[in-house]
Amino acid sequence: MSLQYEEIGQRLRAFRLGSGLSAEEVAKRIGISRTALYRFEKGEVVKIETLTSLADLLGVSLATLLGVEIEYLSNAVTYFERLRQLEETADRIVVLAGPISFLLASERFAAMLEEILRETVAEDMPGRDKALADIARIIAILAERKEIYARRRPAIVNLISAVDVERMVRSGFAGRTFVREHVIAERRALARAELAHFASIIEAEPIGVQIGLVPGTLPHTGFQIFRAGDRKTLSISPFRLGEQPNVSLGVAMITSTQEAVTLHERVVDELWRRALKGKEAAAHMREIIAAAEGEGR
Template sequence: MAFRYDEIGDRLKAFRLGSGLSADEIARRIGISRTALYRLEKGELVKLETLEKLSELLGVSVPTLLGVGIEYISSAVSYFERLRQIEEKAEHIVVLAGPISFLLATDQFQDSLEQVLLESIGDDVPDRDRALADVKQIMEILRERKRTYLERLPNIVNLISAMDIERFLRNGFTGRPFLPEEVHEKRRALARAEVEHFANVIEEESIGIQIGLVTATLPHTGFQIFRQANQKTLTISPFRLGEQPNIRVGVAMITSAPEALALHERTVKEMWRSALKGPAAARYLRDLLAQNGGAKK
């Protein structure tokens, strides 16, 4: 089996970022220079002995670093970095991750997201300082993801859950329950603005963007399918960025296994077939807005 050293380097970087260790600390503990570590992340040939040391230090298996089988990722930082890496090469993206797809969201959503993620970290969270630092890292990665998307504009199919949207409008863009009512109302206004934006995007029928609104129940775990000229990749993740986000608990998976891809592609086709699209989807969103304090157009 031929290994792609650039992809091994991508995984090394993602797991390094999620480890909470600095590049200097990792390099020192495995006996190489920081410059050498960065070269490995750029795709330089890596010795198996070095890979084994990195595997043990980062808490990830050698097969995962090599891209053999399924990648299991328990860090949201590592997962979003892997998404960024995969997205920057993808030509077509299918997204089922609700209620809002980050790549299609407004700048206002992105600007508000950091505060929402920070407030999702409770005072009693173990190693709270590390969790708060993770939010900063995640936001840096997300901003780079958005920049790359806007530069490349790959085709994107976004399946949205109507039930998730309704809950988003009702609860607002919040990181935790029981916020002061004044704050809660501002967050509901943010949610209404975001849903209004998606209704507009649907009506504009922009080239390369297809949005389907699914009124039936959707899987609780989000997934994305990335297509390149000679490769497909499936990511399955418990991490979410919308209302009541989760960036702390769960295990994401990344695979190119044909069976997993085929099953998820079939699921997408079934959901797309029954989804509301175009004017019907926009009307449905505007009806939800009208029911939740927004103006109906």
């Protein structure tokens, strides 16, 4: 097997960020310099023995660090950092990770997201400090992803479930069930504004953005497909942002195996065939918003 050291370095950085350990701590524990670790993260050749030590320290398998068939990621920080890395080179991204694509989301939503995610961390939660620190890291990574998208503008196909949209306008963006009534009202208003933002994108038909509104539900586990030249990479994840967010528990997977990518592309093709598009999709989305407003929610 030919080792791709640049990709190994990207995974190494992602898992280090997810561990919460600084570069200094990692380097000290395995007996190398911080400079050497940074060089490894940038793609310099590294001995397999050193990679084994790094994998053991970071709590991942050597196969995952090497990217052999499937990467398993049990930390949301690691997962979102890997997405950021994939987006650095992607020329096309397919998103079925609901209910909306963060890259296309409004600045207002992005500004509120940290507060929403912090609500998911209970006051008496074991490991609360680390959970809050992880959320801060996630927000920083998401900001970088936004910047990368604004700079590179890869094509995006975003499939959205009409059922998810209906639920979102009624429940709003909330990190937990029991929040004050005025907060619920604010979050419902935010959800409606965000969906109106997506309806406006659909109506504007910007170059490189395709949004389909699928009647019914999407697969419960979200996935994305990144194309960079002739290479395609699939990410499958339980982590969610916004409505019913989850950045605490789950195992995501990333793979470039042809069978996995092809099977998920077939799902995309079928859902895109069923989806409402263009003015029809925007009109239906606005009808859902209006119905929720008419109910006084």
